[in-house]
Structures are given as structure tokens and as C-alpha cells.
Amino acid sequence: MRIGQGFDVHAFEEGDHVMLCGVRIAHDRGLKAHSDGDVALHALSDALLGALALGDIGHYFPDTDPQWQGADSAVLLTRVYQDVTAAGWRLGNADLTLICQAPKLAPHIVAMRERLAALLDCALDQVSVKATTTEKLGFTGRQEGIAVQAAVLLEQP
Numbered sequence: 001m002r003i004g005q006g007f008d009v010h011a012f013e014e015g016d017h018v019m020l021c022g023v024r025i026a027h028d029r030g031l032k033a034h035s036d037g038d039v040a041l042h043a044l045s046d047a048l049l050g051a052l053a054l055g056d057i058g059h060y061f062p063d064t065d066p067q068w069q070g071a072d073s074a075v076l077l078t079r080v081y082q083d084v085t086a087a088g089w090r091l092g093n094a095d096l097t098l099i100c101q102a103p104k105l106a107p108h109i110v111a112m113r114e115r116l117a118a119l120l121d122c123a124l125d126q127v128s129v130k131a132t133t134t135e136k137l138g139f140t141g142r143q144e145g146i147a148v149q150a151a152v153l154l155e156q157p
């Protein structure tokens with residue numbers, strides 16, 4: 001077994017939605033990024049890479065490369081997971097904590113888990129998505145951005 005963890009932050013900017021775990025969520029702000037800004041998929045991708053000591057997504061998909069401008073982070077995650085499976089590993093389980101004061105994420109948790117399960121070709125109970133505020137403290141509490149922590153366990157089939 002291998003364990004990995006990932007962490008990512010993106011700041012809010014003007015916009016009308018955020019992408020989280022591949023799900024489009026209406027909001028009065030967007031997330032500033034080179035890609036589509038899916039901070040949750042970035043943290044998860046980093047956790048998968050970290051589990052196998054393969055580096056990070058900035059190394060795989062540099063934000064200086066126009067190829068990844070506006071990229072769908074689901075495509076990036078899929079590429080990362082292809083490398084994981086090609087190396088002989090598969091997901092045991094993943095657990096994500098999404099940290100923001102807003103938007104309210106509870107109504108979207110099931111859709112996010114379903115999307116992750118589809119992207120990682122696994123069962124729903126292998127992917128957990130949780131949300132927490134920081135009680136209005138810090139940059140997430142001031143609604144300046146969203147942070148995500150991800151943990152994964154990989155197994156060899």
C-alpha cells in the first residue's frame with residue numbers, strides 16, 4: 001500500500017461559478033487559475049502523484065504551457081491516474097476536505113463523489129468529499145479563496 005496527500009489553494013476572482021471535483025457550482029465569484037481552477041481535483045492529483053513519489057501537477061502540467069490554459073482538470077486527473085494504474089497501482093480510497101466559507105457545498109457532495117467515482121473508475125464508497133468552513137477565520141473565512149486537502153491510499157491489485 002502507498003499513502004499520498006495533496007493540498008491546493010486558489011483565490012477567488014470575478015466569475016459566476018466554481019469547478020469542484022469536476023462539478024460546476026454556481027457562485028458569485030470564480031477561481032483564479034491557469035486551468036479551470038478545480039482546486040479539489042488539483043489536490044487529489046497531487047495526492048495520487050505523492051503516493052508514488054512522482055512529483056506534482058505543476059511539474060506534469062506547467063502553468064507556463066499554453067496547452068493547459070483553461071484546461072479541464074478532470075482531463076489532468078485522468079492523465080495522472082493513467083500513470084498510477086500503468087505503474088501497477090489502483091485507488092484504495094480517497095478522502096477530500098474542501099475548505100471555504102462559501103459557496104455552501106452540502107447540496108453538491110453526492111454529485112462530487114459520483115463524479116470522482118466515475119473519473120477514477122471506482123465505487124462510490126471509495127471516495128469521500130467533506131466540507132468545512134473555518135468559522136470566518138483566515139483567508140478562507142474572509143472568502144478570499146478555497147483550500148482543499150486530499151488523502152489517498154493506493155493498493156496493488
Ligand SMILES: Nc1ccn([C@@H]2O[C@H](COP(=O)(O)O)[C@@H](O)[C@H]2O)c(=O)n1
Binds near residue numbers: 100106
Ligand atoms: N462551504 C461549506 C462549508 C461547510 N459546509 C457544511 O456545513 C457544516 C458545518 O461546517 P463547519 O464549518 O462547522 O465544519 C458541515 O456539515 C459542512 O459539510 C458546507 O455545506 N459548505
Ligand SMILES: C[C@@]1(CO)OP(=O)(O)OP(=O)(O)OC[C@H]1O
Binds near residue numbers: 008033035069070071
Ligand atoms: C493546473 C495548472 C496547469 O494549468 O495550473 P493552475 O490551474 O494555475 O493550478 P495550480 O494548482 O496552481 O498548478 C497546477 C498547474 O500547473
